[in-house]
Ligand SMILES: O=P(O)(O)OC[C@H]1O[C@H](OP(=O)(O)OP(=O)(O)O)[C@H](O)[C@@H]1O
């Protein structure tokens with residue numbers, strides 16, 4: 001199944017000049033959803049790790065089923081003010097704005113290994129902030145896994161030195 005054919009392009013969303021890659025048709029299609037999660041698990045099966053880390057909101061969509069299928073725990077990264085316990089936090093910039101991400105301070109113990117799962121890497125700003133949160137907690141990022149890579153936005157360069165895997169490149 002060609003997953004790239006099911007992703008819908010929306011010009012000028014959420015602001016002028018951004019070509020938004022809409023994954024909702026892929027989520028709507030049971031076969032495409034299963035294949036996406038299965039392919040992510042297949043790639044990640046070569047790594048040893050303790051947790052899947054995924055950012056709100058779209059990182060949750062793929063991160064939790066991957067964690068479930070691989071019998072791992074899931075660590076949510078949330079936008080500022082949503083996590084109830086003590087947090088670590090990082091400001092970051094996006095293709096369309098800036099924000100603050102947080103992780104629970106006790107989510108990762110020093111030496112634990114994690115993979116980051118998200119729907120898409122654009123500038124890499126979100127993922128860089130997550131890597132910094134994980135490393136501040138003493139964790140090690142062994143892989144970063146995405147459905148979509150927007151190559152021209154340079155996310156890979158931002159994450160130089162880390163192992164980035166993507167299923168579809170634009
Ligand atoms: O590589 P970057 O330039 O950081 O961009 C990628 C991030 O942007 C999107 O999330 P967004 O912040 O739009 O939030 P959402 O998942 O709640 O829609 C996407 O799901 C990634 O997390």
Ligand SMILES: Nc1ncnc2[nH]cnc12
Nearest residue numbers: 019020021022095120122
């Ligand atoms: N162009 C884009 N399409 C979909 N999600 C995004 N997140 C950041 N940039 C994006």
